[in-house]
Amino acid sequence: MKKGENLNLSKDKVSTSWQIILFSLNQNAIAQFKAAFSEIPENDTHLSIYQTDSQEQLISFIRNSQKTFLNLDISAIEPDKQLALISQINHKTRSKFCHTILWIKRNTLPFIIENKIELEVNDIRFIEDLSQLYVKSVFNTIYTNYLNNFKFAAKDKDNHNLFKKIEHLSDFNKKLLKAVIESSNIKTKLTQQRIAIEQQNKEIEERNLELERAFKKSSINHIKLEKAFHENELQRKKLEELLSELQETNQKLETQFHEIMAQRDFIEQQNEEIQSQRDMALKQRDKIVAQQEEINDNIQYASKIQQALFPQTDWVNVLLPQHFVLNRPKDVVSGDFYWISQNRHKTIIAVSDCTGHGISGAMMSMLGTAFLNEIVNKNDITHAQLILEQLRERVISSLHQDISQNMEYSRDGMDIAVCILDIVDNSLEFAGANNPIYIVRNKELIEFKADKIPIGIHEFCNEPFTSHRIDVLQGDNIYMFSDGYADQFGGIKGKKLKYNNFKKILLEVNELPIEEREQILNKKFVDWMGQQEQIDDVLVLGFTVM
Structure with a gap:
C-alpha cells in the first residue's frame, strides 16, 4: 500500500486506472488494510492502493x-x-464512478442511518x-459484483488489466470468495423470508x-357516555x-x-418609643450644645487670660528688637x-512646655507664669x-507632689529653658530642664x-541644675x-520630624530676615504635617543679639 504523499498526480491529469483509497485516522484500521492488500504487486499500474489521513489529499x-x-x-x-466530509466527497464523485464503503462505530449507526439518503454511500461497515x-472478504465480494454487473471492452487495455487484477485476487482468495457468495445467498433467502413475514403481518394488521x-x-354511544361521565367527574x-383552595387562601x-x-x-409602639427617644436625644443634644457653648466660652475666656499673661508685643520689642515668635497651640x-522680664x-x-x-x-502655664513673676520680679533672683x-520647689509644693508617693500619678510639671542676656558684659547665662x-x-x-530633670517631682528632684x-x-x-x-508626625512615611531635621530648618531660615522667619517656619511645619493631625503645642522663639 502506498502512502498518500507518494502519489504523483497533477491537478490537470486525471488517472484512468482503478484506485483503492483508505482514509483513516485509526492506526489499527490502517494496519489491517495494509496486511489485507500486501499481496497485490506494487508495480501494477492498473490497480493502485493509497492510504491517507489528510482530507485535502483525499479530495x-x-x-x-x-x-x-x-x-x-x-x-x-466528530x-x-x-456529514460535512461525506457531503464534500459526494459533490466530487457525482460525475465519476466511485463505490464508497463507510466504516463507522456501532454506537453511531442510528446517526448514520438517519442521514443515509443525504450521504449517498454504497455500504456501511463496523x-x-x-x-x-x-x-x-468485503473487497472480494465487491470485485465479484462489479465483474458481473459491468462489461468492460476487451480492447480497453486498462479494463482488461483490471479484470486480471480482480481474477488474480479471486484466485488466491478462492475459498474465501466461495464462503462469501454462499453467505450472500443465505442472506438473500433470509431477506425473502423476512419480506413474506412482513406481508403476512401487514395483512393481519389490516384485519385487526x-x-x-x-x-x-x-x-360509540357507550364511549360517549363514558366520556361525558368522565368529564363531569373531572369537572366536579x-x-x-x-x-x-379558596378556603385555604381565605384562611x-x-x-x-x-x-x-x-x-x-x-x-x-416602636414609633412611639423612637419618638420618645428622639425627643430625649434632642433634649440631650441641646443640653450638650449649650454645655459645649459654655465650655467654648470658658476656653475663649481662658485664652484671653492666657494671652494677657503673655508678654506684651511692645514690651518684647523693646527688650528684644530683633525677634520672632511662632506659637501654634494644638487647641484654643x-x-x-x-515669658520675658528685665x-x-x-x-x-523663658520658654516652657507644660505637661x-x-x-x-x-492651667499649668498660667501657674508657671505666676511663679516666674514672683521669683524674678518680686524676689529679685x-x-x-x-x-x-x-x-521646681513651687510647682512641687503647689501640686502637693511627694517623692514617697507613686510618681506615675504625679508627673505634672514642665520642661523649660531660661536665658539671661547681660547687655553689659555681652554674656548669656543658660539653664534648662529638659529643654536645650x-x-x-x-x-x-x-x-x-539641658539637664535631664523636669520641673516637678522626679527621682533627681533634689539635684541642682547646671548653669x-x-x-x-x-x-x-x-x-x-x-x-x-x-515631634510632629508627617512626611511621606508619616514619621516624626526629629531634631536633626529641625536644626537643618533653623539653619535655612537663619539666612532670612528676622521678620520672615516665623512665616517660613510655619509653612515648613504645615508642609511636613500634610494630612496628619497636629499632636502637640508648638512654640519657637528666636532673637538676634544686638
Whole structure:
C-alpha cells in the first residue's frame, strides 16, 4: 500500500486506472488494510492502493481519478464534521464512478442511518469487525459484483488489466470468495423470508383494524357516555379543588391580616418609643450644645487670660528688637508659653512646655507664669540655675507632689529653658530642664544641652541644675523652643520630624530676615504635617543679639 504523499498526480491529469483509497485516522484500521492488500504487486499500474489521513489529499485523489473504491473510516471524526466530509466527497464523485464503503462505530449507526439518503454511500461497515480476513472478504465480494454487473471492452487495455487484477485476487482468495457468495445467498433467502413475514403481518394488521372499526361503531354511544361521565367527574373534582383552595387562601389571608395588624401595633409602639427617644436625644443634644457653648466660652475666656499673661508685643520689642515668635497651640489654649522680664541690665527669657495641652496645659502655664513673676520680679533672683530650682520647689509644693508617693500619678510639671542676656558684659547665662537652646553663629549651629530633670517631682528632684555662661557676639541668633515642632508626625512615611531635621530648618531660615522667619517656619511645619493631625503645642522663639 502506498502512502498518500507518494502519489504523483497533477491537478490537470486525471488517472484512468482503478484506485483503492483508505482514509483513516485509526492506526489499527490502517494496519489491517495494509496486511489485507500486501499481496497485490506494487508495480501494477492498473490497480493502485493509497492510504491517507489528510482530507485535502483525499479530495485530490478523488478529483484526479475516474474509478475509485473508497474506504472512508470516520470512526475517529466528530459527528458534526462527518456529514460535512461525506457531503464534500459526494459533490466530487457525482460525475465519476466511485463505490464508497463507510466504516463507522456501532454506537453511531442510528446517526448514520438517519442521514443515509443525504450521504449517498454504497455500504456501511463496523470498524469493530475490522480484520485482515474481513477486509479481503468485503473487497472480494465487491470485485465479484462489479465483474458481473459491468462489461468492460476487451480492447480497453486498462479494463482488461483490471479484470486480471480482480481474477488474480479471486484466485488466491478462492475459498474465501466461495464462503462469501454462499453467505450472500443465505442472506438473500433470509431477506425473502423476512419480506413474506412482513406481508403476512401487514395483512393481519389490516384485519385487526377492520375488527377494531367494527367494535368502535358498535360501542360509540357507550364511549360517549363514558366520556361525558368522565368529564363531569373531572369537572366536579376541579370544583372541589377550587373550593378547597379558596378556603385555604381565605384562611391564609385571615392569618396574614392578623399578623399585619399585630405588626402594625408593634411598629406603632416602636414609633412611639423612637419618638420618645428622639425627643430625649434632642433634649440631650441641646443640653450638650449649650454645655459645649459654655465650655467654648470658658476656653475663649481662658485664652484671653492666657494671652494677657503673655508678654506684651511692645514690651518684647523693646527688650528684644530683633525677634520672632511662632506659637501654634494644638487647641484654643496652649500648654506652651514664653515669658520675658528685665531686671536692671539683664533680660530674662523663658520658654516652657507644660505637661499636657489644652485646658490642663494652659492651667499649668498660667501657674508657671505666676511663679516666674514672683521669683524674678518680686524676689529679685536673676541667676538661671536658681530660677529653675525655685520654680521646681513651687510647682512641687503647689501640686502637693511627694517623692514617697507613686510618681506615675504625679508627673505634672514642665520642661523649660531660661536665658539671661547681660547687655553689659555681652554674656548669656543658660539653664534648662529638659529643654536645650541653639545658637547659630557664622552659619554654624551650636547646641547647649539641658539637664535631664523636669520641673516637678522626679527621682533627681533634689539635684541642682547646671548653669552655662556663654559669651555672645553681635549677630548671634538664639533659638528657644518646645518639643512640639520636632515631634510632629508627617512626611511621606508619616514619621516624626526629629531634631536633626529641625536644626537643618533653623539653619535655612537663619539666612532670612528676622521678620520672615516665623512665616517660613510655619509653612515648613504645615508642609511636613500634610494630612496628619497636629499632636502637640508648638512654640519657637528666636532673637538676634544686638
